[in-house]
Amino acid sequence: MAQFKRIAVVGAGLIGGSILLAAARKGLAGSLACWSRSEKSRATLRDFGVAEVFDDAATCVRGADLVIVTTPVDTAAETFLAITPGLSPGAIVTDAGSVKAAILLAARHLPATNPFIGSHPMAGGEKAGAAHAAANLFEGRVCFLTPTGAEDPKALAAVRLFWQELGSVLHETDAAQHDEIVAAISHVPHAAASALMLAVMDQPGFRRFAAGAGLRDSTRVAAGEESLWVGIMLANPRHTVAGLLAVERRAAELRTAIEANDVPTLRRLLAEARIARQSLDRSE
Amino acid sequence: MAQFKRIAVVGAGLIGGSILLAAARKGLAGSLACWSRSEKSRATLRDFGVAEVFDDAATCVRGADLVIVTTPVDTAAETFLAITPGLSPGAIVTDAGSVKAAILLAARHLPATNPFIGSHPMAGGEKAGAAHAAANLFEGRVCFLTPTGAEDPKALAAVRLFWQELGSVLHETDAAQHDEIVAAISHVPHAAASALMLAVMDQPGFRRFAAGAGLRDSTRVAAGEESLWVGIMLANPRHTVAGLLAVERRAAELRTAIEANDVPTLRRLLAEARIARQSLDRSE
Numbered sequence: 001m002a003q004f005k006r007i008a009v010v011g012a013g014l015i016g017g018s019i020l021l022a023a024a025r026k027g028l029a030g031s032l033a034c035w036s037r038s039e040k041s042r043a044t045l046r047d048f049g050v051a052e053v054f055d056d057a058a059t060c061v062r063g064a065d066l067v068i069v070t071t072p073v074d075t076a077a078e079t080f081l082a083i084t085p086g087l088s089p090g091a092i093v094t095d096a097g098s099v100k101a102a103i104l105l106a107a108r109h110l111p112a113t114n115p116f117i118g119s120h121p122m123a124g125g126e127k128a129g130a131a132h133a134a135a136n137l138f139e140g141r142v143c144f145l146t147p148t149g150a151e152d153p154k155a156l157a158a159v160r161l162f163w164q165e166l167g168s169v170l171h172e173t174d175a176a177q178h179d180e181i182v183a184a185i186s187h188v189p190h191a192a193a194s195a196l197m198l199a200v201m202d203q204p205g206f207r208r209f210a211a212g213a214g215l216r217d218s219t220r221v222a223a224g225e226e227s228l229w230v231g232i233m234l235a236n237p238r239h240t241v242a243g244l245l246a247v248e249r250r251a252a253e254l255r256t257a258i259e260a261n262d263v264p265t266l267r268r269l270l271a272e273a274r275i276a277r278q279s280l281d282r283s284e
Numbered sequence: 285m286a287q288f289k290r291i292a293v294v295g296a297g298l299i300g301g302s303i304l305l306a307a308a309r310k311g312l313a314g315s316l317a318c319w320s321r322s323e324k325s326r327a328t329l330r331d332f333g334v335a336e337v338f339d340d341a342a343t344c345v346r347g348a349d350l351v352i353v354t355t356p357v358d359t360a361a362e363t364f365l366a367i368t369p370g371l372s373p374g375a376i377v378t379d380a381g382s383v384k385a386a387i388l389l390a391a392r393h394l395p396a397t398n399p400f401i402g403s404h405p406m407a408g409g410e411k412a413g414a415a416h417a418a419a420n421l422f423e424g425r426v427c428f429l430t431p432t433g434a435e436d437p438k439a440l441a442a443v444r445l446f447w448q449e450l451g452s453v454l455h456e457t458d459a460a461q462h463d464e465i466v467a468a469i470s471h472v473p474h475a476a477a478s479a480l481m482l483a484v485m486d487q488p489g490f491r492r493f494a495a496g497a498g499l500r501d502s503t504r505v506a507a508g509e510e511s512l513w514v515g516i517m518l519a520n521p522r523h524t525v526a527g528l529l530a531v532e533r534r535a536a537e538l539r540t541a542i543e544a545n546d547v548p549t550l551r552r553l554l555a556e557a558r559i560a561r562q563s564l565d566r567s568e
Contacts, residue, residue, distance in 0.1 A: 180488060181494050183487070184488075189503070191535070192480045192535060193557075195535040195537075199534045202534075205467055210406065210466070211469045214474065216565075218502055219557075220561070222557040223558055226555045230551045241539050244536075246486055246487065248532045249483070252532055258521050259525055261518055270506075276485040277481050279492065
């Protein structure tokens with residue numbers, strides 16, 4: 001028997017589209033519904049043929065017992081307000097946003113009868129949009145849940161089971177801790193990759209023909225849509241700013257060692273970075 | 285008929301080992317010779333079964349009409365001195381170093397009867413050593429040649445043909461211009477990736493389990509051996525320092541925009557970085 005009667009995905013881009021495809025393949029709901037602001041995305045979603053596609057968010061969530069909000073993080077509050085008129089009493093609401101403290105605040109706009117559990121599947125990519133959706137997007141990927149401790153345990157258990165069915169590896173923590181973690185491993189690397197790309201394109205020696213895998217990989221995430229990332233960085237400013245400042249200081253340390261022809265310091269810094277980077281692969 | 289009677293590769297790690305495998309496969313020489321400082325590398329090279337392996341650099345180059353020096357850039361001068369007693373008159377010498385102006389200076393140690401042509405195949409990787417060598421390493425990759433204009437045209441033509449036979453896409457420029465280009469597209473990205481890795485590992489929120497493809501790709505090159513990269517950066521200090529300073533300034537611009545909650549500036553910077561990064565893929 002399907003876990004849910006009806007799942008509604010509100011704002012179906014890469015993440016939302018992938019949730020629909022995965023939920024359909026796994027048979028997680030009696031029926032699926034989705035909404036997107038853009039006619040182009042709605043057409044893509046219709047082509048998937050797995051969910052009823054709506055152009056009104058409140059209508060989309062009507063009759064759903066699980067609602068997943070996958071709109072950009074800076075529109076979370078307005079999306080919660082938009083779906084409120086259509087929410088069934090008791091319907092569980094979750095999301096997929098890259099920040100959690102700000103979304104937990106925005107979720108206060110939801111009716112008290114609708115439990116909200118913050119989710120963050122770490123499965124984004126620089127290619128946004130439902131056109132890049134894939135049913136296996138969540139397989140083996142970390143998904144954070146940020147319960148407050150005040151929610152209905154049955155709602156929490158249902159959201160846990162949902163992401164596990166999609167293949168996610170769950171990690172539960174509080175919203176503040178979540179935001180600190182993702183700043184370090186996602187938001188700061190994204191901003192640093194953008195800074196590197198901007199710096200490289202300004203160099204008089206920059207030639208596209210010579211760009212190899214090193215530059216391409218180092219800057220890959222900078223190809224991400226700014227329409228998503230402005231909202232993410234501004235919703236997690238403190239830790240992102242601290243991390244960027246650390247990048248500036250570490251770059252200055254390396255630069256100073258090169259300027260001073262300081263072999264031992266340069267060797268030590270590069271060795272520390274190498275060892276740290278190699279340890280990332282060992283944790284796979 | 286093979287292009288060369290005998291090719292000697294001096295200092296056979298990833299690049300040197302790959303040259304040997306490729307030259308053997310393509311039949312570019314009547315015989316192949318190689319030297320490595322380390323017994324472990326010599327054992328790997330013997331396992332390849334394509335070249336005579338020497339533990340003395342001067343003996344290795346004896347009788348060769350093409351000698352390729354693939355030792356780390358900071359040992360180029362000592363390697364040129366070490367091979368001099370064994371060089372046949374007229375034997376062409378080239379290299380594979382990531383900097384060219386400093387190596388051109390070091391090549392003045394070679395006998396006047398041995399033409400030197402600077403080469404830089406852009407085919408390194410964070411996995412060094414002959415154990416990672418591959419015959420197809422140079423296929424479709426840019427290889428810089430930095431002739432001075434003063435060399436024997438036949439020697440230059442022979443070196444061109446050699447790299448083309450290995451599948452390289454040649455690009456000729458002078459040593460100073462080469463160094464400026466590779467700073468922008470390789471040395472600065474490497475240093476920036478190291479700075480990012482150092483900054484991330486210092487963040488209180490850093491958790492290895494949560495590190496995804498974004499962090500891994502952004503820092504991949506930082507896993508490179510510092511024993512190679514200290515020499516490279518210190519042999520190309522001016523452009524690497526200028527690029528790192530630009531990284532620091534661009535990171536500070538992004539940070540300041542986040543601190544000030546300045547949506548238009550943050551959006552503009554991330555959009556410029558995205559467009560520049562996307563243009564790298566279009567140039568493939």
